[in-house]
Amino acid sequence: MISAKKFQDLIKTKCHNETEYWENVVTPILSRLGVPKGPHIRRREFPITTHWGDRKADWLIFIENRPMLVIEAKLSEADFEKAKADAKIFAVNFNPKKHEDRKTIGEIRAIPYIFTPCGTRLTMFKLTILEDGITSDLQPLEGLLTYAELKQIAEKSIKPTGTKPLERNLLSTSQFRINFEEISEIIEARISKTKVVSAAIKDSVVLILNEILLASFQKQDGGSIYKKYKLAKKEVKHIEIVLNRYDLSQIEGPDLAYAYRDFVTRNFTGTTPKWAGEEEKKIGRYLTPAPVIKFMVELCNPTPKDKVIDFACGSGGFLGAIASRMISRVDITKYLFEKLFACDVDIFSVSTAQTFMELLLPGKQTLAQIFDESFYVTSLKKGSQITFDDVHPELGISGHPRLGFQAAKREGILNIFHHNGLFSEKIQSWEYDLSSIIPEQSFDLVISNPPGGTDYNLGHEDELKALFPLEGSRKKLQNAPLFIQRAIRLAKNGGKICLIVPDGILANIQLQYLQEHIFSACQVKAIISLPRGIFPNVPSKMSILYMIKTERPSLKKPIFMASIEVGEETDLESELKKILKSYKKFK
Ligand SMILES: C[S@@+](CC[C@H](N)C(=O)[O-])C[C@H]1O[C@@H](n2cnc3c(N)ncnc32)[C@H](O)[C@@H]1O
DSSP: OBOGGGGHHHHTSOOSSHHHHIIIIIHHHHHHTTOOOSTTTEEEEEEEEETTEEEEEEEEEEETTEEEEEEOOBSSGGGHHHHHHHHHHHHHTOOBSSHHHHHHHOSOOOOOEEEOOBTTBOOEEEEEEOTTSSOEEEEEOSSBOOHHHHHHHHHHHOOSSOSSOSSGGGOOHHHHHHHHHHHHHHHHHHHHTSSBOHHHHHHHHHHHHHHHHHHHHTTOOTHHHHHHTTOOHHHHHHHHHHHTTSOGGGSOHHHHHHHHHHHHHHHHOSSSOGGGGGGGGGOOOOOOOHHHHHHHHHHHOOOTTOOEEETTOTTTHHHHHHHHHHTTTSOHHHHHHHHEEEEESOHHHHHHHHHHHHHHSTTSOEESEEEEEOHHHHHHHHTOOBOHHHHOGGGTOOSSSEEEEOOSOOTTEEEEEESOTTOSSOOSTTOOOOTTTSOTTOEEEEEEOOOOSOBOOTTOHHHHHHHOGGGTTOSSOBHHHHHHHHHHHHEEEEEEEEEEEEGGGGTOGGGHHHHHHHHHHEEEEEEEEOOTTSSTTOOSOEEEEEEEEOSSOOTTSOOEEEEOOOOTTOOHHHHHHHHHHHHHHHO
């Protein structure tokens, strides 16, 4: 490693624009670091696809077709943070735009080193993908790595034959994402030829992708699925090639599972399903950030004996975190069947959570519900147009898509249900009666990030008002109060409740009835206010509300309160770690 000080003479060179900076500073630095010239080693303006569109990385340095260093340079030191942020995006989500580049590189991984020369500031960073497979971390190096050192590192981590990465932290989720993308493109091209309205295409792509992935991971023949979706021979062949690209049994469950969740939630979710238009506010389909999930699970500290439910499970973030925590302590198949329960009103979310859990714990479960019939098939049959109503359970359409109960014995079943989380009875035609599977007063832990403060009634306001008499006289129902009441009902005495709720819940004067209810049924243990903006497009601030259901709550006991404010540099994960530490002391 060479100290940055050794380049003092170069950085003093006066440069008037970026090109001059490149020529007079960056290029000579690369030469002194021993980086050979040549298109196979230095690639300038390398095209990369990101979630924000196509971009170009200033420079990539390759070692035997493997990008080891990404360089983002700026003329001014003031742009250092921007250069670092850009380089990090390129490195973590490394995804070459051009087909020929993907082909040459072969196995796509994150780029392990970053160099951000900006004005007189020269820093290299090492990138680490943390254990959850999605959170990344940049550590500054003490000096600049030479090409020979990079080569040594690369040689140590490239294993020519296997698919299992030797250095786990160098594995990129991008490689898996590219595979998912490739299959999605084939499906999308097929559906686009039918009469499904364009707004519903994105969702149907994921539903079909999920079916194909599940069959593949469960080592079932995909034939009936391909037939059902009328995929042509050529398309099937292409999908099979992608699926067979890796020996999946060689890949660690979490890497693949989190890459999948990341891919689906980034591409197909948002506050608004893209196709929802005016109805957008009704379902908040967005991901709970991984550090928040981790924090909440650690705060509640569930044991293998605890029966747990997430009644608005989305992509299954909480289920994954809890199952991963239990895996070394219990017979996980038995645990999943007996202890872990979830539901979501959105079929897209249910199917995604099912697939995510299957990838995380391959072969450990059977699904409680599987597709009975798909709306896409229906549309082909009828030759009719599919509308928003057809795909959205919210409007009470009975038919499609529909998840049916597995007739098989209920042993080892993964309890993720397509059901409204606010009740267990069958109210909508697409629901099943879950009263015996999800009874009230029976859970040791209710943990969830239910939909936020927007008004909605899911088309059955009257039923909900009857079920929640506290709401009776209120004109408009709101999500958060209903979900809080439901959580209290689901928990047994002594059961823990940990929810993400809008910040104002405990302060808003109009919600006094709810506050009284909470404080008469629960001992509130902690309220942690999260920084604005951690949920994209959600303007309101959110808090974690942690409480224990009890018959005799005391108003005298102190409540742990904390708030995280974000500045540019705030690292949510480390802030939450500090809070957890303080909470443990406080207890
Ligand atoms: C913020 S997301 C949950 C994200 C989830 N924790 C994750 O990690 O992906 C809220 C979820 O609530 C679901 N939802 C909305 N209304 C619901 C209802 N009445 N019953 C059950 N789920 C509902 C949405 O479909 C969405 O998946």
